[in-house]
Amino acid sequence: MKKQRHFKSRLFMALVFLFLYAPIFILIFFSFNSGTSSMVFQGFSLHWYSELLHNRIIMQSVYTTLLVSILATIISTVAGTFAAVGFHALRKRPREVLTTVNNIPMMNADIVTGVSLCLLFVVLFGFYESFAAWFNGVQGLITLPKQLNMGFGTLLIAHICFNIPYVILSVGPKLRQMDKNLIDAAQDLGCTWMQAFVKVVIPEIKPGIISGALIAFTMSVDDFVISYFTAGSSASTLAMTIYGMTKKRVSPQINAVSTLLFVTVLILLVIVNLREASEEKSAKRRTAAKIYAHRSESRNRRIAPVLQRVGAAVLICAIIAGTVFAGHVGKSERVVNVCSWGEYIDEDLIDEFEAQTGITVNYQTAESNEALYSLIEMGGADFDVIVPSDYMIERLIAEDLLAELDYSNIPNFELIDPRFKNLAYDPENLYTVPYTWSTLGIIYNTAMVDEPITSWDAMFDPKYAGQVLMINNSRDALAAALFSLGYDINTTDEAKLREASALLAEAKSAGVYQAFVMDQVYQKMEGGNAAIAVYYAGDYLTMLENNEDLAYVIPDEGSNWFVDAMCVLKSAQHKEEAEAWINFIASTESNLANMDYIWYGSPNIEAMEQYPDYYYELYEEEIDQETLDIIITPADTLERCQMYRNLPAKTLALYNELWTDLGV
Amino acid sequence: MSKELIRLVDCVMAFDEEVVLNDINLCINDREFLTLLGPSGCGKTTTLRLIGGFQKPTSGDVLFNGVRVNDVPPHKREVNTVFQKYALFPHLNVYENVAFGLRIPKKGEHGKKIKLSEQEIDARVTEMLRVVxxxxxxxxxxxxLSGGQQQRVAIARALVNRPKVLLLDEPLGALDLRLRKDMQIELKRIQQETGITFIYVTHDQEEALAMSDTIVVMDAGRILQIGTPTDIYNEPENAFVADFIGESNIIDGIMREDGVVEIFNRRFKCLDSGFDKDEPVDVVIRPEDVDIVAEDQGQLKGTVTNVTFKGMQYDIIVDFYGFKWLIQTTDLSPVGSRIGIKIDPDGFHVMKKSEYSGMFGDYSSYSEEYDEIGDASLELVEEDAGDEE
Structure with missing residues (x-):
């Protein structure tokens, strides 16, 4: 009886740990997968680790993350330690009040801290701009920069801000444990207060300082939300980069980088625990009052502090040198700040552009059109070039946020297929140069359906109950219903939209949908867990690599096609460099490289013509027509497709309402 | 007469309206062993901290060699301190603790920083460790280390800097009785060997009597009496001092004329003079100055109410006309027996009436008072709690 209970409790423990650690181990396991699938292990490989090292955007963000974490750790440890000493010197009542004030930011939601810091910076920069304008106006000797932007500096300030409370919290108890006469004693023996602090207090509270620094460091490396709101456009931490990738497919490189991150944190934790254990041991040894007078040991101990000091000095020099170096790199006269989507460029192009022009590219990613819009609207970003989708461009133009382009600086615009010029979102083509285009369609598993799918009706057919994945995005899902009903996808007619919503609701209650998904569509379709899904053409090719039974169709009723185009923000400070970048990306070579990398259609006529040859040269095999047709949708198919238009606010509100009512 | 080293002039110390030192005037001579003695909270530690430079007087002056040093920080004073709980540096070994002060560069006469060589440091530390x-x-x-060893490290750490003055704040408070006695002798030896002025704070009157050249008795932030141990013991200024230093029976009396004092309506010969005729006074009779005789031969007659065996002597409590005396004797008189006592003229010490009159010297509540005195550790704990705020 007792034994059984013992067994049960052990089983329970095992399950708890399994649930805690299984996700991390799966991630580590798949980081060594040679293929792209996160369902099937295709063989051991360090491929993603080596890819990672060559991924400029990830490596840059790792560098930013480490630099900001280390600097924030050092600064907040010093500041926090002195603050803790200050707190300690206070009388009980004010000390308790201050301790509570110190604890609140730690309990505060990150999102609140992030947004409020962002607001603070925006407000302060606003004041600064009016001051600089006035200052530059009244005198001519010194010219202040007209404008300040969020970037590495604000990111660092934010990190210092949220780290300091943790340092205070960890140093405080050590100070309280310390004999309060120690400082008096040191001063009595001839030390100034500062000498006493360095020679006596710091060695006494060192364990607290070290654990405070380690906590600060892990918090910094870990942080996403606060960084997101305070990094501006020129800096991006690793967490931000990973999140930026989720608009498209998360690259398995992320598994690799997450594994490295996990291992780093694990090592730090082990160090902390070992330190604590050894401290306990030495404390025990002391209380046991056993006395050893090993002269040799003591000699070794004298050398150790010297080594420590040298190590610390080297570390500090390295950090300073790194900062200066980074500052130097960042100081390059000509800069362009680009904000695009994750996994949406062949990164060699960035190096090539920098080598050709000497312009430094700050390449950032956003996770959706809506997130990009809110960043721009809040004034928290100083992007030059952005790559929004068609309907968002229409909105940005309507709100007068985009700058007109000087096409004489963009000769490669000539190479854009006229079909992609003067589109509805930019009818006179004053603001945009198309980047890619693709279609929405139905992906299905040929082994799981009896006949080829040709109509949007399949998305609502009870025959496929439990087999269908609907897209978790109101515009695309309602478009599927509108097509099925034979209505215009840009309709503003409330009755029609309600009818479309009712169709979705009916199918949902009939159990047609296995789920409403975005990213999970890859796993489910690749693993054969669902038969039918709505998704984008370029992404279908990624899935096809891992499951050959899949097919893509643009239904007979037609579908949505979309263009992502490069534009320059009105607030851009590097318009000339921005146009140089756009021209470079619009070139045939860049378009070929990008098309091969992301499998979205290119709007460049020459690139579309040359792609099969380019493919042959690269892979030494012919591209099959079916694949080519998916990358570059044939003109007759494209004719059946429509673009989304920016909808009036009233209709957007209705979309929101219907989508909420549907209760996805 | 040796030369004056430190002088406190009209020193007042107040924390938040609460006066902890009131009008302290004190002169400390070179090579003197001076003890500040008083119950906890009397201001003796604060006085020490004024001299050490850890606190500034609210008003009044601290003079070193006639120079005002109120604003001189501790590290610039030629004074070192042995703290109550030693305050040794836990991250350093014995040697490095002692060498700590020597490793701090000092400003020399011409403002140049002087740094001692390793050999000199080593020589001085080794020598000082030998001394302790x-x-x-x-x-x-x-x-x-044990408590006594830590104590000696603390002393060595302070003395190795060759200060003019060593301040010791209840340095033996945390040690057990036996060790305390040994260390008293040790401290006295060290003081004589080094010739350094010691200012010693304690609440233990025996310790003060055993070691000091001069004792300063303090209570409630004031100095009550300054004198040699014998002066303080034999000629206490008032009932408080008489009671705090040793055991004493303090009885209301009237000075009838020079050399004649009246207690219990009987006149006794004494050696005191200089009082007004018929002036009410406090009369101190030390328990060891009372001789027990047969009842019919006694100047006073009483009943034994309590007997405690103390090893060397018996402490007996005798009821005389409702007033309880403590008498120390080597002869046992059983509880309930009637005895007579005799007191020689030099056994009387007559004091002027003071605010302390009537508060001390009656052994009616004998047992409780003894407990209180005996429990030094209790007092220490209380003092800690007081320091906290």
Whole structure:
């Protein structure tokens, strides 16, 4: 009886740990997968680790993350330690009040801290701009920069801000444990207060300082939300980069980088625990009052502090040198700040552009059109070039946020297929140069359906109950219903939209949908867990690599096609460099490289013509027509497709309402 | 007369309206062993901290060699301190603790920083460890030492800097009785060997009597009496001093004329003079100055109510006309027996009436009072609690 209970409790423990650690181990396991699938292990490989090292955007963000974490750790440890000493010197009542004030930011939601810091910076920069304008106006000797932007500096300030409370919290108890006469004693023996602090207090509270620094460091490396709101456009931490990738497919490189991150944190934790254990041991040894007078040991101990000091000095020099170096790199006269989507460029192009022009590219990613819009609207970003989708461009133009382009600086615009010029979102083509285009369609598993799918009706057919994945995005899902009903996808007619919503609701209650998904569509379709899904053409090719039974169709009723185009923000400070970048990306070579990398259609006529040859040269095999047709949708198919238009606010509100009512 | 080293002039110390030192005037001579003695909270530690420079007087002056040093920080004073709980540096071994002060560069006469050579430091530390009998303990961790050893490290750490004055704040308070007695002798020896002025704070009157050249008795932030141990013991200024220093029976009396004092309506011969005729006074009779005789031969007659065996003597409580006396004797008189006592003229000490009159010297509540005195550790705990705020 007792034994059984013992067994049960052990089983329970095992399950708890399994649930805690299984996700991390799966991630580590798949980081060594040679293929792209996160369902099937295709063989051991360090491929993603080596890819990672060559991924400029990830490596840059790792560098930013480490630099900001280390600097924030050092600064907040010093500041926090002195603050803790200050707190300690206070009388009980004010000390308790201050301790509570110190604890609140730690309990505060990150999102609140992030947004409020962002607001603070925006407000302060606003004041600064009016001051600089006035200052530059009244005198001519010194010219202040007209404008300040969020970037590495604000990111660092934010990190210092949220780290300091943790340092205070960890140093405080050590100070309280310390004999309060120690400082008096040191001063009595001839030390100034500062000498006493360095020679006596710091060695006494060192364990607290070290654990405070380690906590600060892990918090910094870990942080996403606060960084997101305070990094501006020129800096991006690793967490931000990973999140930026989720608009498209998360690259398995992320598994690799997450594994490295996990291992780093694990090592730090082990160090902390070992330190604590050894401290306990030495404390025990002391209380046991056993006395050893090993002269040799003591000699070794004298050398150790010297080594420590040298190590610390080297570390500090390295950090300073790194900062200066980074500052130097960042100081390059000509800069362009680009904000695009994750996994949406062949990164060699960035190096090539920098080598050709000497312009430094700050390449950032956003996770959706809506997130990009809110960043721009809040004034928290100083992007030059952005790559929004068609309907968002229409909105940005309507709100007068985009700058007109000087096409004489963009000769490669000539190479854009006229079909992609003067589109509805930019009818006179004053603001945009198309980047890619693709279609929405139905992906299905040929082994799981009896006949080829040709109509949007399949998305609502009870025959496929439990087999269908609907897209978790109101515009695309309602478009599927509108097509099925034979209505215009840009309709503003409330009755029609309600009818479309009712169709979705009916199918949902009939159990047609296995789920409403975005990213999970890859796993489910690749693993054969669902038969039918709505998704984008370029992404279908990624899935096809891992499951050959899949097919893509643009239904007979037609579908949505979309263009992502490069534009320059009105607030851009590097318009000339921005146009140089756009021209470079619009070139045939860049378009070929990008098309091969992301499998979205290119709007460049020459690139579309040359792609099969380019493919042959690269892979030494012919591209099959079916694949080519998916990358570059044939003109007759494209004719059946429509673009989304920016909808009036009233209709957007209705979309929101219907989508909420549907209760996805 | 040796030369004056430190002088406190009209020193007042107040924390938040609460006066802890009131009008302290004190002169400390070179090479003197001076003890500040008083119950906890009397201001003796504060006085020490004024001299050490850890606190500034609210008003009044601290003079070193006639120069005002109120604003001189501790590290610039030629004074070192042995703290109550030693305040040894736990991260350093015995040797490094002692060498700590020597390793701090000092400003020389011409403003140049003087740094001692390793050889000199080594020589001085080794010598000082010899003085405090800790040779061979150099490499030990201070937390691995016993209380007495830690105490000696603290003394060595302070003395190695060759201060003009060493301040000791209840340095023996945390040690057990036996060790305390040994260390008293040790401290006195060290003081004589080094010739350094010691200012010693304690609440233990025996310790004060055994070691000091001069005792300063303090209560409630004031100095009550300054004198040699014999002066303080034999000629206490008032009932408080008489009671705090040793055991004493303090009885209301009237000075009838020079050399004649009246207690219990009987006149006794004494050696005191200089009082007004018929002036009410406090009369101190030390328990060891009372001789027990047969009842019919006694100047006073009483009943034994309590007997405590103390090893060397019996402490007996005798009821005389409702007033309880403590008498120390080597002869046992059983409880309930009637005895007579005789007191020689030099057994009387007559004091002027003071605010302390009537508060001390009656042994009616004998047992409780003894407990209180005996429990020194209790007093220490209370003092800690007081320091906290």
């Amino acid at each position: 009998n800790l040779t061979g303990f150099e490499k030990r961790s201070v937390s691995a």
